[in-house]
Amino acid sequence: MFRKGSRNTGQDADGMRQFWLVVLASLWIATVCNVALWRELGRLPDLSAGQAVTISIALGLVIALATIALLSLLAWRWTLKPVITIFLVSAALGAYFMMAYGVVIDQTMMVNTLQTDVRETRDLLNWRLLGTVAALAVLPGYFLWRQKVRRKGAARQVLANAMTLIGACALLVLVVMLFFQSIASVMRNYTHVRYLINPLNSFYALGSIAAKPFQRDETTILPLGKDAKLGASYTAQAKPPLLLLVLGETARSGNFAINGYNRPTTPRLARENIVSQHNAWSCGTSTAASVPCMFSNFGRDAYDSRPANYEGLLDVLQHSGLAVLWIDNQSGCKGACDRIPSVDTTQLKVPGLCDGGECFDEVMLQGLDERIAALPAERRAKGVVVVMHQMGGHGPAYYKRSPAAFKKFLPECTSNSLQSCDRAALVNAYDNSIVYTDHLLGATIDWLKTQEARSAPAMLYLADHGESLGENNLYLHGMPYGIAPDVQKRVPWITWLSPQFEQRSKITTACLKQQLDAHVSHDNYFHSVLGLMNVQTSVYQPALDIYAHCAQP
Structure with a gap:
């Protein structure tokens, strides 16, 4: 049963030591899977070629040793290979998205x-992604799972892992002490580099997401604006x-012709008497960050540090007695509509509108008429607010966001x-999506006119965030707000008021047009609505109400 000369010590002497599997996996991850980091270090303007190489070596050692330390906590008989596989897949996916976008x-x-929902995931799949995962995760994973690993007794395994952890730390x-000055300088001057490790x-x-429940109770929603009542109007x-509040998605203010863009992306809106703010800014650079923030009363600076979760704008409107409805053609309202009537249109089968x-x-x-009619009659008699x-x-599949009839700019x-x-x-392709948004807003105004x-x-209309279209090799959105380019944060804010609404609100479009260049942001949205x-x-x-200055007494 055992080899000649060996003793039954409760462990298997054949195969590779766990330590070397951990080291090899960590070195692979620290080097090959961090190409995006090495590429960015080579582009930093203040670093010479020699400095970039030195810092790359230092950071490579830091990543490898930190990964070894982390894996040493998880390197047990039944968990070693699955955990390393998870690390490899995570590193491969991270490498792809950082390099590609x-x-x-x-x-x-x-x-x-x-x-991310199924539709968004499907839009991200392509052969480059699969090839990257195959090269960076599947191939080393195949090597990993082919290896026979030496087994140790429980006591020896604990000792070995502890020694690995202590040694790596x-x-x-x-390494940090030897290269502290160089590493600290790069991390301080180029904060985005730390997010590439x-x-x-x-x-x-x-880990930060998992720790949130310890920072505040995420299960409790505290009331807000329970004293809300309708005014004299x-x-x-x-x-x-x-x-009708149209919540836009991934819209760059600078790509709207009504804001000065040199392409005719908004011909329909150009025919309407609208107000388009030229200097509007988002609360975040993603839907998950911006939507909850813009529908809250905290504002961007206070939202992340809020002591508890509170109801939002739509709850306050509902407390006042108004009828409120949310219609979603996206991946959900991120909590903003949880306590009001809502409709999901993503699964509808409307010919010509829901193909593909x-x-x-x-x-x-x-x-829409029928959906509003289904709201409580006593609330509808007071007033209605609908969010679309x-x-x-x-993105990234911008070409899917516009029907063939609205593909004005080709090839895409x-x-x-x-x-x-x-x-x-x-x-x-992106501008065609703006052309279609222009059509939607025009059609929305036409429908509103039928209700007069x-x-x-x-x-x-207000978008949640903007988008990068390859400027400085950046694509999509979601960069940390402090380092995100303006195109991810500057958004369109468009207002249309019917003569009847102007009369009852005492707010005129002519007055609003006098403040087109004023700085406004998602912080103003809650109060302006x-x-x-x-x-x-x-x-x-x-x-914080951008319309208040035009409200006549």
């Missing part, structure tokens, strides 16, 4: 990943207000591997 991985990006401290960036982000009103596994945004206007959450210009990129596309074709006989309609609807509550701040 120029993104970094932080807490916000990880939240986006966790909340000691060497890690030594793969896959430790992903694990750190997951509702007294003996002839027509109740009807406000998803629905174009215009589907949200289908049957767009698919908009969601028809791949989700954006770096392989000619940039002109990429911009064409029985209501006072208005529309407010309450102001438009003349909802009085202690949580309303007139100073």
Whole structure:
């Protein structure tokens, strides 16, 4: 049963030592799987070639030793190979997305990943992704699973893992001390570099997300604006207000012709008497960050550090007695609509609008009269607020966001591997999504005009974030806010008021047009909507209402 000369010691003397599997996997991850990091270090303008090489070696050692230390905690008989496989797959996926789209991985990006639905996942799949995972994870994984691993008794395994952990940590401290000045300088001057350390960036982000319940109770929603009531404009009103809030997705303010873009992307809106803010900024660089923030009363600076979770804008509107409805053609409302009536249009089967596994945004206007009529009559008599959450210009498959009739700019990129596309074709595909958004907003205004006989309609369009289209080799969105380019943070904010709404609100389009260049942001959204609807509550701040200065007494 045993080899000649060996003794039955309760362990298997054949095969590779666990220590060497941990070391080899860590070195592979620290070197090959961190190409995005090495590429970025080589591009930093203040580093000479020699400095870049030195810092790359130092960071490579730091990543390898930190990975060895982490794996030593998990290197047990039944967990070793599965855990290393998870590390390899995580590193391969991180390497692909950082290399392909120029993104970094932080807490916000990880939240986006966790909340990605099937449609969004499908849009990201391509042969480059599969090839990267095969090369960086499948091949070393195949080698890993082919190896016979020496087994140790429990006591010896604990001792070996402890020694590995202590040794790795000691060497890690030594490397950091030797190269501290260089590493600290790079991390301080180029903060985005720390988010490229793969896959430790992903694990750190997951840990931060997991720690959130210890920072505040995520299961409890505290009430907000329970004192909300309707203002004087509702007294003996002839027509109740009807406000349609269009929540845009992935829209760059600079790509709207009405904001000065040199391509005719918004011909439909150009024919309407609208107000388009030229200097509007988002709360975050992703849907998961921006939507909860913009529907809250905290504002960007206070939102992440809020002591507890509270109800939001739509709850306050509902507390006031108004009828509220959320219509979603995206991946959900991120908690903003959890306590109000809502409709999901993503699974509808409307010919011409829902072909190819998803629905174009215009589907949200289908049957809208009936959806509103289904709301409580006593609330509808006071007023209605409807939110339409767009698919908009969601990438990377921009070409899927516009029907054939709205593809004004050709040829367009028809791949989700954006770096392989000619940039002109990429911009064409994205601009076509703006052309279709322009059509949707025009159709929404047309529908609102049909309601003028029985209501006072208005529309407010605001996007959640912008997008990078290859500038400085960045694609998509989701960069940490402090280092994100302006194109990911500057968003369109468009207002249309019917004559009836102007009359009841005393807010005129002519007055609003005098403040087109004023700095506004998602921080203003909560208070501006309450102001438009003349909802009085202690949580309303007139100073943050961008329409208040035009409200005539």
